[in-house]
Amino acid sequence: MPMSATSPRSSAPLPGVVIVGAVLLAILNLPAENALLTTFSLVVLVAGVALLWRPGEPPIGLFIFAYQWLQASISAFHANWLGIDVGAYTIYGGDNKSAILLTLAGLLFLALGMRLGSGPPDRAASRQAREAVLARPLATWFSLYLVASIVAVGALQAAALSPGLAQPLLALAGLKWAFFMMFAYASFVRNQLGNPLFSCAFLAELAMSTGGYFSDFKTVMFFTLFATAMAGTRLRGLHVIGGAILVCLIVVSGILWTAIKEDYRNAASGGSASQAVTLDLGDRLGTIAQLLGRLDGASISEATGKMLHRVSYVELFAVVLARVPQTIPHEKGALLLDATSRPFMPRILFADKSQVDDTRRTNYYTGGLSGTYRGTSISLGYMAELYIDFGPLPMMAVILLFGWLYGRIYRWLVHSPRAGPLLGFTSACAILAQAALLEVSLAKLVGGVMVSVLLTALFVRLAAPRLRSWLETRPVGR
Template sequence: MASTLVSPIQIAPRLDYSMLRKASVGFGLFFVFISPACPDPLALGVGAFTPWLILRLVGTPTMPAAIAYYLLSQWLQVFARAFLALVDGEPMANSIYGPWVADAYWYMLASTVTLAFACKVVLGGIKPPTEQNWSAHLYWRPVDVFIVYLGSNVITQFASLTFGGALFQFFDAIARFKIMAAFLLFTSVMSVSRGWPFLFAVLGIEILSGMTGLLGDFRGVFVFLGTAALAAQIRWTARTTGYAALATFALVILALFWTSVKVEYRDIATGGSESQAFQSSLSDRAGYMVGRILGVGDIDWGAASKALLERLAYVDITGLVINVDLASAEQGKMRQWGDAVSHVFQPRFLFPDKAALSDTEVFIRLTKADVLENMRGGTSISVGYMAENYVDLGFPGMLGGVFAVGLLVALVIRFFFSFDVPWMVRQGTALAFVYSICASGLEVSMPKILGSAFTFAVAYGLALKFAFPVGQRWLEARARKAADREATIRRVRSLFRGGGPL
């Protein structure tokens, strides 16, 4: 295994779980300091120190980097509710859904720690890679990995043609292959400091495609970049700090811009229809975005910031579920788990008459809320898997259900790490899987988590066993040819300088 994983002596600090844990202490202390100004000081203070506890649990040398994203992204959506209370100057218990929001905050905060326990149990003892296995990606040429990334985009486009069919989830998993390709490119470039134009090209492609898509998935590439930096354990310098600050600033600005334009953009993109099918051309969508960029001065950044924070804080919906009080109707019947399991083990290509599960219908049933506004542009809304576990099991029983979800996610990742492929390929596969269930944050439902877990295990198990070895041989052959060519050039140049027979 590479010395960065085993050596206690390092020339410069490296981005790893230990550094994240130290940073989380500073984060927690800052919010504890300002918590007296918050309407919910205890919620803010405890929430701010939860990342330290999470990282303390999972921060082993071989813990997959994707786990940091998985757990911290779940925590962030919960903690954002306490921060929103600070911005509003109003306790969570005084919000429109009353004291149930405060209950939901604590239940969901405890659930994030429960997920960390599950990851620790399953992934805490992963065997360290050999040095050759860990460093295999360092010998691949960035240009070749970039070619793989471009090819993966073709695969993604092909897979998207099957969306809505019987094999939707399988091809949706295949479409995530570009995440692994981007991750491998990022780790390679940041490790050897060569091939930066390819890295920036991927950033540009992903941002542009995300901004002209329907769901604004431009943020994904920042997740891939950050996770790759953690997996590669890059040296952390003053320059790195500057780059990280710049990337964070760019992500926030893009998120605020998207928040301000997404409703109008989706109306244009879908022609006002209640579907996710594009009714306008790419040039029309891009033209609209360019026009809004040119008129960026007209954006109300304050309103966009508030709207983004409210969208991020996914606690009120769980509070709404608690408020409805379904104890006498559904608690104890395990309907949510039953629907999720039956949906997964009745594949549509074998059961074509299987009724579709609608997140929005489940939302209406569990909250009794009007979601007409949330359905604009074909988007849907879900109560999320934590609220679904509350409905089935109450509290603290829901922690058992959440622990089971965490075990399932961790077991799939452990399965990927059982393959004898380069360490960064395993890391990239784990990231592709985790992002598939985390891109929507806490909003993801249990059927989607269970479905993604099984389809990813099958699709990427086959890929790691049969397809990737072919790609690895191609990458290594290309690297050897390039190395031989460079060696030949050096020999010829030395002959010229030495006055040889040529």
């Protein structure tokens, strides 16, 4: 039976489900080549989920951990499927097994830090968020999302015209996802999973993101999943079916995008091998439809293997382990210092500030493996860079600190009297979602999170109290 809009939340035993699944996977992988490695990865998964599962709250901390766990572990499981040692899985060489182990250990420290920083789950905050979203009609939440979308479009256009202010303008545009998530949450707590307003918003976001150079179709799906998890913790009925369909859609979309992305990017950029888009949205969507229509079973099978390799993000780290400190010494914190200083040096005031060139850095520490292709940026990932800075043991302390800071950001927003739990939950997701990828460089990770926090703090101080007062003092009948 579907959960009603006013029904109380239940404590869904997700960690127990994960334990059962992990045990089954461990048993299935026992005869495999990399059994010990996959078993360790499953132990890390169970520990991370147990630390970060928060019924009734958006699972942003769990998402950050779980997505990176997938990126760290998938090569070991795929190698088992292929019947090869994980060391032979990568074409780059290096110490792939140690890279996986170090990344998994780092994720344990990250999860522990997020748990310490965020504190225990807050059922009162969850209840207040639920009551707030039910106090206004669905059209109100759609209107807020629509206004936020218009602001985001303006901020993105301004960022393109004013590169010196690009980072804060991009952070402003990112706040749109907090209001999209509010609207999705308002739909789901009412069990209106397919209402026309939400369907239009979801499809519009999907179309606009799919038509970009990088086709970032996953973002709208992830924020929909956050809202679904926050709205109903009874893992049954429509919530389970909807969540399963969304996860399948993410996987299938990833495979199809992998199959066509090279041809699509070439067409979208007019063959310029740059990130510039020369086609309008309609032509880009038409190009995608044409390319999808040409796919066959063989190309989809090939794309599946490529996607698994792409999701895995430890291979460059493996090469770094073979070169640092043997060939290149540890940087003793220089990369982290550069990353933390950049947000306080806006380009409009520091015109001579160096550009963030992830590909150049990757080439330096891997001996030129990322090449000179201009169509995308290839990063080592923040864990590999922390290893370059500090080595295997000290880097764990820094990762623990990162996790604690993520948790404190979440706790600060949820308990902010100016923002209130609803805006706190959703804006925390909008800020922290950018920390969910292993491939993000330190400069982009630290800079993106810090600028987003500063801009959100300004919004919370100046605009949130007025918005919250308007929402809470003019309630309507449910």
